[in-house]
Amino acid sequence: MIAFIIRRLLQSVIVMIAVAAVSFALFRFVGDPIYSMLGQEASISDREELRDRLGLNDPIVVQFARFLGNAAQGDFGISYRLQMPVAELILQRLPATMELALVSATLAFVTGLGLGVYTALRRRGILSNIIMTASLIGVSLPTFLIGVLLIWVFAVELRWLPSNGRGAVVQIGNWWTTGFLTTSGRLALILPAITLGLYQMTLIMRLVRAELLEVLRTDYIKFARARGLSARAVNFGHALKNTLVPVITITGLQLGSIIAFAIITETVFNWPGVGALFINSVRFVDVPVMSAYLMMIALIFVVINLIVDLLYYAVDPRLRVDRAARSH
Amino acid sequence: MTGAMTDPLLSVRDLVVEFPTRRGTLRALDRVSFDIMPGEVLGMVGESGAGKSITGASIIGLIEPPGRIAGGEIRLKGERIDNLRPEAMRKVRGRRIGMVFQDPLTSLNPLYTVAQQLIETIRTHMDVSEAEARKRAVALLDRVGIPAAARRIDDYPHHFSGGMRQRVVIALALCAEPELVIADEPTTALDVSVQSQIIEVLKDICAERGAAVMLITHDMGVIAETADRVAVLYAGRMAEIGPVREVITDALHPYTAGLMGSIPTLTQESDRLVQIPGAMPRLHAIPPGCAFNPRCEKAFAPCRETRPELMDRGNGREVACWLYDTVATGGMRNA
Numbered sequence: 001m002i003a004f005i006i007r008r009l010l011q012s013v014i015v016m017i018a019v020a021a022v023s024f025a026l027f028r029f030v031g032d033p034i035y036s037m038l039g040q041e042a043s044i045s046d047r048e049e050l051r052d053r054l055g056l057n058d059p060i061v062v063q064f065a066r067f068l069g070n071a072a073q074g075d076f077g078i079s080y081r082l083q084m085p086v087a088e089l090i091l092q093r094l095p096a097t098m099e100l101a102l103v104s105a106t107l108a109f110v111t112g113l114g115l116g117v118y119t120a121l122r123r124r125g126i127l128s129n130i131i132m133t134a135s136l137i138g139v140s141l142p143t144f145l146i147g148v149l150l151i152w153v154f155a156v157e158l159r160w161l162p163s164n165g166r167g168a169v170v171q172i173g174n175w176w177t178t179g180f181l182t183t184s185g186r187l188a189l190i191l192p193a194i195t196l197g198l199y200q201m202t203l204i205m206r207l208v209r210a211e212l213l214e215v216l217r218t219d220y221i222k223f224a225r226a227r228g229l230s231a232r233a234v235n236f237g238h239a240l241k242n243t244l245v246p247v248i249t250i251t252g253l254q255l256g257s258i259i260a261f262a263i264i265t266e267t268v269f270n271w272p273g274v275g276a277l278f279i280n281s282v283r284f285v286d287v288p289v290m291s292a293y294l295m296m297i298a299l300i301f302v303v304i305n306l307i308v309d310l311l312y313y314a315v316d317p318r319l320r321v322d323r324a325a326r327s328h
Numbered sequence: 329m330t331g332a333m334t335d336p337l338l339s340v341r342d343l344v345v346e347f348p349t350r351r352g353t354l355r356a357l358d359r360v361s362f363d364i365m366p367g368e369v370l371g372m373v374g375e376s377g378a379g380k381s382i383t384g385a386s387i388i389g390l391i392e393p394p395g396r397i398a399g400g401e402i403r404l405k406g407e408r409i410d411n412l413r414p415e416a417m418r419k420v421r422g423r424r425i426g427m428v429f430q431d432p433l434t435s436l437n438p439l440y441t442v443a444q445q446l447i448e449t450i451r452t453h454m455d456v457s458e459a460e461a462r463k464r465a466v467a468l469l470d471r472v473g474i475p476a477a478a479r480r481i482d483d484y485p486h487h488f489s490g491g492m493r494q495r496v497v498i499a500l501a502l503c504a505e506p507e508l509v510i511a512d513e514p515t516t517a518l519d520v521s522v523q524s525q526i527i528e529v530l531k532d533i534c535a536e537r538g539a540a541v542m543l544i545t546h547d548m549g550v551i552a553e554t555a556d557r558v559a560v561l562y563a564g565r566m567a568e569i570g571p572v573r574e575v576i577t578d579a580l581h582p583y584t585a586g587l588m589g590s591i592p593t594l595t596q597e598s599d600r601l602v603q604i605p606g607a608m609p610r611l612h613a614i615p616p617g618c619a620f621n622p623r624c625e626k627a628f629a630p631c632r633e634t635r636p637e638l639m640d641r642g643n644g645r646e647v648a649c650w651l652y653d654t655v656a657t658g659g660m661r662n663a
Contacts (some may be wrong), residue, residue, distance in 0.1 A: 219435050227427075227449045227500060228454070241436070317441075318486050
């Protein structure tokens with residue numbers, strides 16, 4: 001178990017170094033930072049001096065090592081556009097994205113699981129067919145269109161919910177702001193959370209349904225029925241638990257995508273999160289922010305993957321090899 | 329019903345099971361009748377697709393949809409069980425009829441320990457405490473031959489070998505003390521070396537508890553050693569039923585005779601096994617008359633026209649074959 005964690009941690013470090021290399025390459029290929037910083041009027045000697053001072057004349061390997069060292073300490077440099085430390089910029093906007101992602105992931109997982117189980121157990125029901133057809137729409141409509149449609153219906157026509165922003169937020173500690181504690185904050189979350197989570201929800205629902213139907217055909221489910229266990233024990237105890245392993249994988253990866261793809265939703269709803277920050281950085285070629293964002297998303301994916309692997313252990317005893325070795 | 333000593337535990341009468349398909353309705357079982365006496369071992373033999381497993385599934389009420397019982401009745405101690413409501417039938421399963429499946433590697437839920445599965449089953453059917461259920465489970469595992477049962481009970485299925493898992497499956501099928509155990513090819517997926525041990529365990533433990541066994545298999549050797557009576561199915565119809573010794577040594581139905589001829593024996597001089605020419609008809613192409621007539625050497629006129637019903641031949645033997653009908657043979661042959 002511990003050997004496994006150490007092995008996975010080493011793999012994670014390798015992945016992060018690879019992503020860091022890509023982030024680092026951004027500085028060299030997306031324009032010349034000296035031009036961005038000094039503008040058109042600076043003299044050649046000024047430029048050379050700054051280039052030298054910033055260490056841009058050092059060998060690439062040395063520059064990369066410096067970049068890695070700084071990144072490991074959370075130092076991603078200064079934003080070209082906003083003239084603030086990048087880490088600070090991201091931390092400021094991270095709570096908005098995290099809360100949005102958390103709410104939509106929970107929404108997607110809970111309703112996806114529920115609807116998936118329902119449509120699998122009532123395979124031939126009318127309601128199941130309606131849900132399955134509706135889910136096709138959820139899968140095929142693009143996120144921005146869903147967002148715009150929701151805004152049109154619930155914000156413009158019905159005027160029930162706000163169309164943009166986070167509402168009022170409350171400061172918690174030094175750097176976390178939350179919208180959970182105010183009514184306007186909670187109302188503001190609803191539309192973006194649905195927009196962001198709808199695709200993931202339909203995906204999870206279809207996955208749960210397919211997996212559950214597969215499991216319900218297995219011998220051990222037939223045997224459980226033949227022992228007279230109640231439908232509830234068979235469906236929710238024996239069958240559902242066996243569908244969880246693939247569902248956990250996909251849900252974990254989807255949580256990563258929810259954070260990464262919040263960009264579109266945040267743009268549509270003018271949500272003050274890291275996705276909106278990233279879009280603006282791209283527009284102004286603010287390379288330090290772009291590269292830091294890239295590394296942050298990679299880190300989130302790596303951490304989620306690690307958690308998913310550990311959850312496998314919790315769910316599936318067949319993976320606990322050391323125990324098997326002991327009992328034989 | 330002349331002077332029956334005891335009432336049958338299970339009585340199947342004219343059972344018809346149909347599967348609607350796009351090409352029409354298939355009859356997987358066509359008016360199958362047989363009895364199982366309390367404590368008896370009935371062997372059910374036949375080729376793949378003859379309807380052995382479907383018979384077992386219909387008795388325990390677990391035919392895969394869209395298959396359905398389209399006729400006949402199944403009685404357990406005189407009470408009809410083929411038309412019970414789902415909840416009432418669920419209480420029969422496990423409690424009064426246990427079932428052992430073919431493949432022990434896939435019969436157990438991989439995510440639950442053996443103890444969890446046993447205790448859950450016991451407590452579903454019996455009003456006992458967790459501790460009492462566990463005590464029973466350990467005793468049962470010990471009885472089916474799991475060494476160090478008290479310790480091994482908390483292991484997961486994948487910690488056990490195939491033979492050991494089948495012992496666990498038997499324990500699970502028997503843990504609520506059913507009166508009838510349906511064993512559907514319980515040894516087919518196992519190593520030859522452990523097959524006889526598993527059959528032995530199953531037979532002994534059922535004998536101890538007075539449980540009857542319906543043993544579904546295509547292995548005549550297993551039937552010969554284990555069963556009291558044997559029923560032969562062919563293309564969804566009952567061909568012959570009788571005490572196992574008589575059926576093996578003196579088969580009445582030409583199909584049974586062919587089946588017995590195909591058992592390899594060490595004492596036999598011949599290098600070649602006897603084969604029945606042809607193959608069993610597919611369910612949508614069963615010929616008129618006796619289903620076996622195209623492959624039968626002894627077929628004559630009525631065999632191709634009218635289906636023969638089971639006829640009582642005395643000594644508990646029954647056969648569905650025109651050769652034994654005095655009117656049909658009309659003195660042409662000596663049956």
